[in-house]
């Protein structure tokens with residue numbers, strides 16, 4: 001099963017990086033697969049640790065994909081790193097195995113500590129829409145406009161019907177990014 005979470009990682013100079021990732025939950029291990037080049041990859045290889053943050057604040061997903069990474073952090077509990085201050089829960093990970101790949105290496109991690117901080121209050125359709133739109137934004141250079149338009153049109157239904165303020169703000173950032181991209185790339189060729 002793949003879980004959409006936010007990874008916090010840091011380098012040896014103590015600079016923390018935030019990035020959404022879909023990580024494979026394999027029961028005893030978590031598999032992280034960053035596409036190269038990746039700061040998350042570099043950081044985990046440098047320090048051997050990372051944090052998996054569970055959050056329903058979808059502004060963090062949309063923010064990271066639109067150049068906004070200024071989200072509040074706090075210290076982790078068992079390892080010397082940072083987590084999202086607003087995380088519902090977090091898991092501190094240790095890298096246990098690395099498989100190199102020219103495009104998408106595999107980082108196998110194990111949990112060394114986890115903690116819950118806030119109550120999960122239920123699924124929200126607009127949050128799903130924002131996550132999917134954020135993934136589209138990460139692939140704008142690969143997709144034809146027809147596909148982007150069709151998917152956004154569908155995802156907008158969940159936003160219109162169920163969004164709160166956080167979801168609306170996140171959606172707005174993503175739509176802004178798509179508009180900007182469209183102005184500079186009027187007719188992208190690509191895979192469908």
Ligand SMILES: Cc1cc2nc3c(=O)[nH]c(=O)nc-3n(C[C@H](O)[C@H](O)[C@H](O)COP(=O)(O)O)c2cc1C
Nearest residue numbers: 004019020021022033034035038039040134135138
């Ligand atoms: C829900 C979601 C899941 C993502 N999953 C991955 C992933 O598994 N691997 C990856 O390389 N990028 C993934 N991305 C895109 C990265 O978050 C984004 O490209 C980021 O900048 C990764 O590069 P970095 O480590 O240099 O920050 C995902 C984005 C979203 C919104």
